[in-house]
Amino acid sequence: MPNPVTAREVAQFVGIHIAMGTLKFPSPRLYWEDLTKVPLIAEAMPLSRFLELSRMLKLASPPNDPQNEHSSSVRAGRHDSDFQNVQQGETLSSWEGDISQQSDGQRQADTPNNLNVSKTQTDPLWKAQPLLHRFKARCQSLRRDGDYAVDQYQLPLTGKMHNKKPSLLCTTLIGFGGLLLHVDLKLGLTDKEDAIEKMVPRGSMVFLCKQELSTPAMLERLLVAGIHGAGRVGGARGQIGDEFVSSDGKLMLRRSHCGFILSTAGNGQRNMALLIDNFEKAQMSAHLNRDLLKLYSIPLTASAPTCWPQAVLWYLTDLALVNSWLLYRQDHRAASAPLTLMAFRLEVSKALILSSGSDNQDSVPPQTPIEEAHATNETSSPSLVDESPLPDAATRYDGSGHWPEQLGEGEGGRCRFGDCQRTSRVLCLKCCVFLCISRNHNCFLNFHNQGSLGKE
Template sequence: ITKIVRDFTEARFEPPVVVQSPFQYFRMLFTDEMIQHVAHHTNLYSAQELGDPIKTNPEEIEDFLSMLLFMGVFKFPSLEDYWHHESRFSVIADIMPRKRFQLLRRYIHFNDNQQCNENPDRFYKIRPLFDMLRNQCLLIPSTYKHSVDEVMIGYKGTRAGSLRQYIGNKPDKWGFKVFCRASSSGIIHDLLMYQGASTFFNVTLSEEEQMLPLGAKVVTTLCKTIQHFKLVQTLQTSLGVQCIGTVRPNRTGGAPLMTDKELIKRGRGSYDYRSAEGVIAVKWFDNKCVNLLSNASGIMPLSAVKRWCKESKEKITHMGGIDLSDMLVHLYKTPAKSRRWYIPLFGYILDLSIANSWLVYKRDCGLLNEKAMPLKRFRLAVKHYTPRPSLPKPQPDVRYDSLGHWPLHCDKRGRCNYCPKGVSRWKCQKCNVFLCLNANQECFAAYHQK
């Protein structure tokens, strides 16, 4: 019996034939379809705004994503600093010119605005990309232990209206609320974006489920997509599903527990409990009072809990799956500060793809007894790129000296170093950079003028 219980509570994974590259793990989450989708809608949006598309393609979007991944590790005060001659960072600057990067960042898009006028989905601008990521997360094999919790995606702007939420005890107090289901390994398997009354607009709920409060609806919805849900249904019918979790003080079923003040007087580690009909309610004081409900565990046996101590600098407390994922996402965050409210959500999609793919990679390494690279190295190794050949930038004293800057015709064309769309066969003989040379010599003159 013990062996059967252990086989159920501890998931077994088949070891892979070989550990793949970080790029291959990442593309299991951020797929070719997603990249083509971004390229298509970026061209469509830029054509709607400018009258002419910026003519990007999936390969250029890949380069753009790789730059964002690098920027999440190597943080500069501003984006322009990566290209400035005094602080130029070649790992990023060699991939793409600054003006082209800024143009892509300005017009990157994920849905057709003209087709979403009557859409009840308030997240329509990012929904297609979010759903594609969710579908890939659902395919990841999971452990049998799951947790459901809310994640805050930081956003301090006001353009999102009531989509922006406030939770005072989160690292990002202002932002978008996303409910997630994660396995004990920290891998996020399902997501649900909170948007008020229309949160469940695309979810089929029974009459009984529609009467449930928000928290119960969220847990029910996210647990329906568990891969072993048929097994869970069988257990629920015959034995009942066992669960334990924290609840708000007003959700303990009216159990007459001690007040917070009484427990605080007794000191850290004190607790009080009441039980009825196979359910136990417990209030426990640690840094603050925590309320729990369970139909799986009682208060016995009592044991000491390992936790972080600032004085002795000793570890550790057990971290739940959602907390672990949230910690990994915040270690190296994609720069996503923007007036457009959906850009931080795009940054979270990119960072979650990295965190999930690294956890799958780490699990595969453990199955094959190989040493896994840390998350930072994994993120940097995701995209192997070939830097485009670029001409060295002239120093300001050379560029602005007004001496000997003659146009030189070349056999090969190059991108203009002044205007974002220009391509020219002319370059400055002294500065050695390509510049558009039209009748008025606008780019050539403007580039050399302070």
């Protein structure tokens, strides 16, 4: 029998996955190997336990959720994933879906290749719905104004079954600036008009960034709901000019340098130049959100076909991280060096991995592998040295995988080479210590050079 899963382990499991999606090693085992070890991950959880959790954890509904009637799983303790960035005080996402333990007898034929509606299931995606509902609820709390963009793409569900790679269709509502405001997951293209109508606020203007969405049926459906829309339908590009109005006066086709733009008629406040300008801004916002999502994506470490809901979990987690970082950037516009997306994700990962969870600890928790120093002066508290142990000699001098990451203003700590008392914002991602890099003081290089031992 596997050991029961604790809430602390679930938080660490999620935090480790976020770190993996950020550092992007080609194999999960490399984070534990001697030559490529990442202490933040390796010291938090043994590889054997991580692989065990990858096999047996699954998503399940809370006991009082109506979706729970579909599940006969044995719950191993609830953990509401209310991710928070400790330093920024920024809530990332929370949801009602639980991560629970799954026994061998419960791994039924609920695979991504078998997502059909059965006699006992009215929703083939019921396992992921509690998680998705909570995520949408948090998105609803975001400020909504101005125009919107709608994007659509495939979410792979990388289950290994007969070499097939099933996927879900993701339809997203994006605000100008790249912030995601709504997401809809479906098995196919059915009811796409209904999905978009429900996610777009009434009385607004929406730009359809996929040509296959820019159909007369779609725009007429939106117009009936009180939503103006526009999208490119192809055709030869040219100068702004020709306009064609449908016989019923509802739609207008206009030529532009983007091609032909099909839009609803009757929105007199919009001239052609402004319509094209906003359409291009909408496309840029949709591309920004998708590009940030692709830049760092959490890997699906579970290989069983029944683990497809984890792909949805990691997708929504990545969306939450992108949204939170964009909000963080809005709140820190005046900062001279705000956190990059990479540094932001690592901070969230660290907060989860080092969290105490809600369990009663019977033993002293392990020492933190990352120095949490935020002082900006030239001296630091002596307690910081005790809180962040130096890496062992084998890790420190192995000559592999020691990458510097420059953190934001106020995010540094005391240089850990010798008796150097300077403050540095450069962190070695493998050793998890701050080290100076400057023209006269290259402590980063000296720290990893065994020949510099005599200087300490």
